[in-house]
Amino acid sequence: MTQQPYLSVRNLSKHFKPAAFSRGAVVKALQDISFDIPRGQVVGLVGESGSGKTTIGRSVLRLIEPTSGQVMLDGVDVTTLSGAQLRRQRRKMQYIFQDPFASLSPRMTIGQVLTEGLDIQGIGTRAERRARAEKALMAVELPVDAFDRYAHEFSGGQRQRIGIARALTLEPDFIVADEPVSALDVSIQAQVINLLRDLQTRLGLTMLFISHDLAVVEYICDTVIVLYLGRIMEMAPAADLYARPSHPYTRALLSAIPSPDPATRPQRQILTGDIPSPANPPSGCVFRTRCPFAIGACAGEVPALREVAPGHLRACIRDDIL
Template structure:
């Protein structure tokens, strides 16, 4: 059975909220009431500008940072309700690929030792079986088994990211958060790593949460997309629907700046001026209203709920009916 055809979600995130303390008793509202689902065997893209809360949300789901509120139901079990000891039992099922391949690998360790640390965590035996598993992992990500004896500085950025992917896959996880895994790479290398992730997903039946700021990357790889702005969901739904008919002004603005590989296609320009506000003092009502070219007075009064407009397509905008 093709796991990509399953409709049951592997992960259900409900009301995820993460606050950080700031000076003078203030609070950083990094993530606010974020909800989404990730179907088993699919890829969901979590996108937005820098400061939108996407990396915080991804790490909170894995409890690499502790959430302030909400639920994360992984195969029916709320990860946020587990004790530290209970959570350790789930670490093997939940892994992450970090953004920067230059800083995420220990420069003092050879590749075999880097992958060996991950294998130690799941009790994998040493000796011949360990060496064979390391060689298998390197081959899986398109590297040579001979690379096991080298240090990270001997590899290119793309090769280092492949090693990071191999480390995440070492424990045979079910769910992987890919935190902007190609943003630090040259454009020519990005496509290679994206293709690798797509191939690995099909081969291993992985479920991915792919974090990115580039909507063109998400369009290529993801089945569904969740658009975040200042910690809140602006729009979410099947990628084809969101890209074909975006309903939130922020999504339109992001799409307008995304490169189009087809020279016959043109994006409609949407003006987006100014910087993202401080999460310490987010705007009242819709957090996007201070930069929204379509904002009206009512946008400052109420936080718009995320409502379904059909076929799993959701939007958080009080004026969405006007754009139907």
Template sequence: MNEPLLSVRGLAKHYISRGTKLTILQDISFDIGKGEVVGLVGESGSGKTTIGRSVLRLVEPSSGSVRFDGTELTALTASAMRRARPRMQYIFQDPYASLSPRMTIGEILTEGLTIQGIGKREERLDRARSALEQVDLPADALNRYAHEFSGGQRQRIGIARALTLSPEFIVADEPVSALDVSIQAQVINLLRDLQQRLGLTMLFISHDLAVVEYICDRVIVLYLGRIMEIGASADLYARPKHPYTRALLSAIPSPDPDARRNRQILQGDIPSPANPPSGCVFRTRCPKALDACARTVPELREVAPGHFKACIRDDLD
């Protein structure tokens, strides 16, 4: 891994709802190297989006450290955080809800530049045109409205909005999950091309493990607000160490209809964050659980070079 651009240590997020404490994230720690794409995967309700928003302080962490290029983001004042934001941008999941229907595309793309006081009007429009060109949309889109574009085109506009501020780091939050399958590949290829061409560092959030395998250098597997496994993409997909990762990978559809896959079906639903299981949070659905799993919170430990898992069992390595 290259020198870390983002370092997260002990990140936690809690909410109080009707007098009940909801633990959304607990003890989240990871690094993302400069120019690296790290995937964040897990079932709905695992806390993926909360991590993405917490590291950019779109939601405030309850505790923990988030260092970006050596600067502790959680210690910044609101004005200092605003000055830091051009370096880190967010691509939202829903291309329909994330673009204002009352603003032209030109207004949407230049809004961040205006807030940051970057350039004069024509300079901002030039940067907006350049961003549209980078996502393969015509410059005349500036004068149109979001409803005039397809879902795939809207997501390209969302990507262009992130690019106008020339960021170094992007959180892509399920950027293709709302799109037709035929359009997903185009947008993923676009993101991959932009990442390589611009040298972007990226946290790529998705529930689609096939997409993550294609675009990501490393993968973080999340379950009920805790990290289960971290590893290089090729290694994790070929040699998963955690029972949860194995279950997720077994569910990836195979293009070969004759291929046999040892499908591991997880029983039940992900538990409520208001009442998480004791010990290992995955134990209530784990086919390999031991009695000790109810008493021990497993530490994330290195079980192979660059490969980490949170499981007390050594016989699964």
């Protein structure tokens, strides 16, 4: 019997309309995105800036409203919920923000930051809420006396641990981690990534992990989704995708990963030109304007995700470049 995925996203699209009285075009940030995350697994979203990674994460949690599509979380269609129903569902799903300083109010103690969600949800007494917050601090390896201090008293790595603790206080099943280490020094990144990996395993969390760092994604994710201009280019188990990338865009991204051994470094594949504007995407395959294998037919057909190996899908009309 096939296990029902914990998160199932179907045909998710997000279009941003121009501001009132503006002559700008509609920005098609996401187009027809579909994927599943089994319970207890980590799926990574990778791609250049502007590819739609953060928009997916925020749309899934209804931090922004999708234009169309369906998001099923543990069998519940999140896109149909409102008011008290959506508020209750938010106990199961939390967000770790990219910038650990900007996401923490300088006017609130760490204790107030950590218990705010519990207050909104009406969970526990004041003492019970404090106990939960202190438990979350210990889980991210911070002292419980951080409860009465302020964000400016902590380093960047410690502030990100506080952001992780805030996500844990409601004891969620699903977390979106949006570039959780990109704002940190390289020396601190590994510590936070190892902490996230340990928490995910120990607590059985299901996670959507957003990053532009493919080395980090390879380390922490079970499955990887490669995005370009709001569409999925390739999706595969992490080990398979890194060993046998099928899409030209994926190959270009992987070729840019630094390698300590020059002998094992793949030949660098440089993409020409800039990523097009999502307000005016290319017809057909959105990657065709930068693809070294593009042919005339690429302009007239939006490639569907097709299975090229068990569990390995890519969006390309050409079978001769596998």
